Amino acid sequence: METKDVLIIGGGITGLASAWWLARSGLSVEVWEAGERPGGKIMSTRQDGYLTERAASMVLNFRPEVVELVREAGLESAKTARLPAAEAQRYLLHKNCLKALPMRMGAMMASPLWSLRGKLRLLAEPFIFSGGRPDETVSEFITRRLGREVLEKAIEPFIAGTLAADPDVTSAAAALPRLTALEQRYGSLAAGVVANRILRRRTACTTDTFSFRNGMATLVECLANTPGVTVRTGYTACELAREQGGWQAAAATAQGRQTQFARHLIVATPAPVAANLLAQVDDELAELLRGIRYAAVAVVHAGLARDAVKHPLDGTGFLAPRGESAILTGNLWMSTLFPDRAPPGKILLTSYLGGVRAPQVADWDDGRLAEETLGTLRPLLGLKGDPEMLRIDRHREALPVYHGAYQARMQAIAARLERIAGLHLEANYRGGVSVRDRLARGHAVANRILEAQQWPTAERQRSAVPEPTGRMAARPGLSV
Ligand SMILES: Cc1cc2nc3c(=O)[nH]c(=O)nc-3n(C[C@H](O)[C@H](O)[C@H](O)COP(=O)(O)OP(=O)(O)OC[C@H]3O[C@@H](n4cnc5c(N)ncnc54)[C@H](O)[C@@H]3O)c2cc1C
Structure with missing residues (x-):
């Protein structure tokens, strides 16, 4: 079997971004994703003319690496800009009313x-x-x-x-x-x-908030189709072992057990999965990962006719402080932020419930989630009638919460990793949960691997990389 330069476990945005930066420098990369599709938490869905997002709905960027990735991956023309910052009024729930923040x-x-x-x-x-x-x-x-x-x-x-x-x-x-x-x-x-x-x-490093006309799935699909990257879905990594010169990994798949040897291994899964996979490799590292807590979040998307909502929806939405709402943490006026998220004459409201403030939300059925959400929104926004489109997305382990002595835990993880050649841990429990941070951390892990290999980058690009074509054309050379 062909040795890969890098095997990435986890095809969420972190794994895919890491793969993109690595492939761009001429390394052979394989991504194993347990699910049926790449993207992890991120998924865009079209329903009755509305475009909803299961997790990230936009990228708030100020990092040059992200600008570079979007440009070089050919995504610039697929972007859709958010409502201009000057018009992006934010509201706060205060004494049961919405107040401009x-x-x-x-x-x-x-x-x-x-x-x-x-x-x-x-x-x-x-x-x-x-x-x-x-x-x-x-x-x-x-x-x-x-x-x-x-x-x-x-x-x-x-x-x-x-x-x-x-x-x-x-x-x-x-x-x-x-x-x-x-x-x-x-x-x-x-x-x-x-x-x-x-x-x-x-x-000249400015802040830019954007999504894509077909939603965040555009970013996922583009990265998953990077030349030089093989993404295998339905591959659940179940065993990792250090061997001479690299890592041997095994996955459970519909076709039975599959194995792969790679010089470097990036584990880009949530921390509990990484802990289980690495228990045999380094139990102290596994224990540090096991201690990372996650919070559950439910997302309720409601589509309505514009005239069924009294509020002008003249902003990004509102946040709810803990004294005001135990359940809803926020509500985004998605179709004000990105007008193409709803059909003409309609609006899309996206509510977020749960977090550590309301963990009980994870066990509610769809009926209760809809009832609690609409019960909160009705008096605040002046909703008339029921939504014509309702969609609910749930995440049991939505986000890692950076609770306790988190930096000390991260430093201890980094110290353990320094002793284990060729192993890299990268996911949203390290260095920020935002898509911006995930794309930028993908760049950083790729650079670490290139440095470790002291890769003759230009030489490899000439001999090993398939010529990028069309929209995905990648400029050679990873900028450090
Ligand atoms: C409700 C919500 C709203 C958000 N909104 C925003 C936003 O507007 N803007 C923003 O920037 N960020 C936002 N975020 C954050 C952002 O979406 C996430 O932090 C990010 O998508 C996480 O990416 P990841 O690749 O680190 O992890 P994941 O997306 O969790 O990917 C990990 C992958 O590993 C796979 N996996 C697990 N076990 C195995 C195994 N054994 N073998 C192989 N694969 C495995 C999983 O199937 C998954 O695909 C939001 C998050 C949530 C939950």
């Missing part, structure tokens, strides 16, 4: 949402001494720097809504790495924001 300092100072005390505390930020504990929680970090009100009205709903986590136990350094880095580097978040704006102007 001010996004700029001036608007915040004028907003009745914040008390005078909260505003003064915020203005004091540049004068607060820097330096919290290394394993500070999000709540401790934000309260120390910006005050309790910012935590409760902005950060807690954000952490619950986007990370399904609880800020009281979430590691600040793991969940808000950019903010904690600003404090470390500039001594204050305000100073850091100003400095970064100046730097960004110099490096």
